[in-house]
Amino acid sequence: MNTIRLCLGCGAKNRVPQDKAHLRSKCGKCGASLMGAPIANQVNALGDSEFAERIQQSTIPVLVDFYSPTCGPCQMLAPVLDSLAARFAGRLIFYKVNTTIHQANAARLGIQGVPTLIFFRQGHEADRLVGAMPEADLARRIAAFLG
Numbered sequence: 001m002n003t004i005r006l007c008l009g010c011g012a013k014n015r016v017p018q019d020k021a022h023l024r025s026k027c028g029k030c031g032a033s034l035m036g037a038p039i040a041n042q043v044n045a046l047g048d049s050e051f052a053e054r055i056q057q058s059t060i061p062v063l064v065d066f067y068s069p070t071c072g073p074c075q076m077l078a079p080v081l082d083s084l085a086a087r088f089a090g091r092l093i094f095y096k097v098n099t100t101i102h103q104a105n106a107a108r109l110g111i112q113g114v115p116t117l118i119f120f121r122q123g124h125e126a127d128r129l130v131g132a133m134p135e136a137d138l139a140r141r142i143a144a145f146l147g
């Protein structure tokens, strides 16, 4: 079982065997460190302290799920996002922000309720969806966003 880490330097997909994921590794294309690089085929947890850097340095479009662990619709949406992260691996980076712990960016972005999904392109908000939705509908929105 491999995970696929996206190089934030060049956008290359790097296959990392799961049992070696703890080792320091480098991008096979440009040599940049893969420490902290997001996993392409999974939803990556993101905290307030690294939020701005991760969103702004990404050359690949980003989708952030602002959620709360106790919210029912958020729990329904989580497996949908896991599935879509696998389907859109390498084309869209998936992050999730636990708003019960990390509130600064949620407040700055004016998030009123969870789940809220925000699409970012080149570091700027491009679209926003509030509430859970079926996988097929969300897949269509993502495909439309990616063009």
Ligand SMILES: [Zn+2]
Residues within 6 Å of the ligand: 007, 008, 009, 010, 011, 012, 027, 028, 029, 030, 031, 032
């Ligand atoms: Zn690279």
